[in-house]
Amino acid sequence: MVRLFVEKGVSPLHLTYSAFALSLFASALYAFSGTYLYLTVLAAVALLASAFLDALDGEVARLSSRVTRLGAFLDSMLDKIAEASVCLGIAFSGLVEGYLVLLFCASSLLVGYTRARAEGVGVDLAGVGIAERAERIIILSTASLIAPLHPQVLAAALYLGSILSLITVALRVFRVAAALRGEGGQVHKA
Numbered sequence: 001m002v003r004l005f006v007e008k009g010v011s012p013l014h015l016t017y018s019a020f021a022l023s024l025f026a027s028a029l030y031a032f033s034g035t036y037l038y039l040t041v042l043a044a045v046a047l048l049a050s051a052f053l054d055a056l057d058g059e060v061a062r063l064s065s066r067v068t069r070l071g072a073f074l075d076s077m078l079d080k081i082a083e084a085s086v087c088l089g090i091a092f093s094g095l096v097e098g099y100l101v102l103l104f105c106a107s108s109l110l111v112g113y114t115r116a117r118a119e120g121v122g123v124d125l126a127g128v129g130i131a132e133r134a135e136r137i138i139i140l141s142t143a144s145l146i147a148p149l150h151p152q153v154l155a156a157a158l159y160l161g162s163i164l165s166l167i168t169v170a171l172r173v174f175r176v177a178a179a180l181r182g183e184g185g186q187v188h189k190a
Contacts, residue, residue: 002059012061015053016075022050023082030089037148044144047086051137054079076116079133083108095147096155104158107165108136114172123179129168136161
């Protein structure tokens with residue numbers, strides 16, 4: 001698939017923007033799923049398609065030698081905006097308690113923040129943790145596919161995603177602390 005996109009001249013940024021648009025569409029579907037519960041299934045499909053395109057954009061950029069710092073920045077920022085918008089959509093649906101959506105959203109964003117902050121101090125956290133973005137999307141999408149039959153599964157998925165995200169944050173903090181411990185334990189604000 002990546003080679004096909006490269007051969008057709010598809011821009012990595014077009015994939016990034018398409019993934020973002022699909023996330024916004026998923027958010028809107030979630031928002032209306034409180035009235036029409038079957039929309040959670042369509043939201044799951046849109047979310048999975050978004051994740052698929054998001055996984056391809058970096059590979060297309062590398063294979064086509066079009067990797068740029070701007071592209072990497074936009075990809076990361078749009079991913080976080082997309083995560084927050086999906087959370088807002090779920091919150092507006094009324095299918096789950098607001099505090100649970102807030103917990104899921106905050107813990108999800110902390111996973112990305114710990115990685116970005118670690119990279120800022122020179123520590124690579126790729127693959128550290130048990131709930132990176134892909135895993136959280138799979139948990140949420142799976143629950144969304146089941147939700148029309150068992151609406152309570154959406155709340156369970158948000159609990160699970162939150163717990164796994166917080167474990168991931170803790171693992172990342174420990175990894176960074178271990179990597180930087182040799183610097184005398186001084187704390188510097190950025």
